[in-house]
Amino acid sequence: MAILVAGGAGYIGSHMVKDLVEHGQDVVVADNLSTGHRDAINPKAKFYEGDIRDRKFLDKIFDNENIEAVVHFAAFSIVPESMSKPLKYFDNNTGGMITLLEAMRDHNIKYIVFSSTAATYGVPEHMPIKETDPQNPINPYGLSKLMMEKMMHWADKAYGIKFVALRYFNVAGAAPDGTIGEDHGPETHLVPIILQVAQGKRDELSIFGDDYNTPDGTNVRDYVHVMDLADAHILAIKYLEAGNESNAFNLGSSTGFSNKQMLEAAREVTGEPIPAKIAPRRPGDPDSLVAASDKARNVLGWDPKYDDVHDIIATAWKWHSTHPKGYDDRD
Ligand code: UDP
Numbered sequence: 001m002a003i004l005v006a007g008g009a010g011y012i013g014s015h016m017v018k019d020l021v022e023h024g025q026d027v028v029v030a031d032n033l034s035t036g037h038r039d040a041i042n043p044k045a046k047f048y049e050g051d052i053r054d055r056k057f058l059d060k061i062f063d064n065e066n067i068e069a070v071v072h073f074a075a076f077s078i079v080p081e082s083m084s085k086p087l088k089y090f091d092n093n094t095g096g097m098i099t100l101l102e103a104m105r106d107h108n109i110k111y112i113v114f115s116s117t118a119a120t121y122g123v124p125e126h127m128p129i130k131e132t133d134p135q136n137p138i139n140p141y142g143l144s145k146l147m148m149e150k151m152m153h154w155a156d157k158a159y160g161i162k163f164v165a166l167r168y169f170n171v172a173g174a175a176p177d178g179t180i181g182e183d184h185g186p187e188t189h190l191v192p193i194i195l196q197v198a199q200g201k202r203d204e205l206s207i208f209g210d211d212y213n214t215p216d217g218t219n220v221r222d223y224v225h226v227m228d229l230a231d232a233h234i235l236a237i238k239y240l241e242a243g244n245e246s247n248a249f250n251l252g253s254s255t256g257f258s259n260k261q262m263l264e265a266a267r268e269v270t271g272e273p274i275p276a277k278i279a280p281r282r283p284g285d286p287d288s289l290v291a292a293s294d295k296a297r298n299v300l301g302w303d304p305k306y307d308d309v310h311d312i313i314a315t316a317w318k319w320h321s322t323h324p325k326g327y328d329d330r331d
Helices: 011-022 055-064 079-084 086-106 140-159 190-198 226-241 259-270 294-300 309-322
Strands: 002-006 026-031 046-049 067-072 111-117 162-168 170-172 205-208 223-225 247-251 276-279
Touching: 002 011, 011 026, 011 226, 026 055, 046 055, 055 086, 067 086, 067 226, 079 086, 079 140, 086 111, 086 140, 111 140, 111 226, 140 162, 162 226, 170 190, 170 226, 170 309, 190 205, 190 259, 190 309, 205 259, 223 226, 223 309, 226 247, 226 294, 247 294, 259 309
Parallel strands: 002 026, 002 067, 026 046, 067 111, 111 162, 162 247, 170 223, 205 276
Antiparallel strands: none
């Protein structure tokens, strides 16, 4: 039996595939390579190139392979892009989930672990955020993922497809062996951008806003290491295969770091000055997002290994400093 990783060529998906392979699991990857990289896919995984909105493509995989569960990362995830191109997000993310669930129903695949997001909570009423808190997204990305969660809920009721939605907070870091890492084109995420400045690939960091309602005025986020995140997915598959009910879990460290604190930590890790300036706010950014993730720890038995943001940045720095051009020469 194999696990299908949809979006297994992307940043988080490729770390998931590596983690599964290292646990001795057979893995099939489906990815359209729109944002992912062929070289990020672990060579022990079987790769199908195509789009999850393409029903024939999914049928081919489910007909050819003995898939026991799907882990679904095949979605767009850039908050500011979703503000300017909302329909792109509803098409690929929300629409893609319809086709995937229909194919799962018809091929009798009963388990799905889904990349959801803290962005489904919108502007939280209190911190840290609990899974039972209201979900009122303030950007199309968050809404596209909330709709996907709700679709899975009803697909469970109607067809018995059991799901775990993992609501990620801010994912960072890279495989500690330095073989794979984060390479988006264009890059929008804070940690890789800071490290590109440290590398001299950018002149300076723009910190988007310093007048938020936070201790130093810059946004506060909760950073989780990508390999810890991958481990949580493996636990979620086991949870479903043990016959448990569908569920949702936050994945965060329960500790918030401001954008200024992240910059300072990166200066310490890299030893580089990393010039920075304050720039206007970026649309769609809530003040703070910090997870209560005791549910994942208690119910799934999740035990994240990286509890210091310096260690997370250090693994990312290992990848960036050894792969200055990412996976190819595009930069
Ligand atoms: N950010 C920033 N400068 C950048 C990129 C990001 O100040 O060049 C901020 C962004 O406004 C947010 C935080 O860093 O407050 C994390 O943003 P990111 O895009 O990494 O993740 P998101 O929270 O959107 O998932």
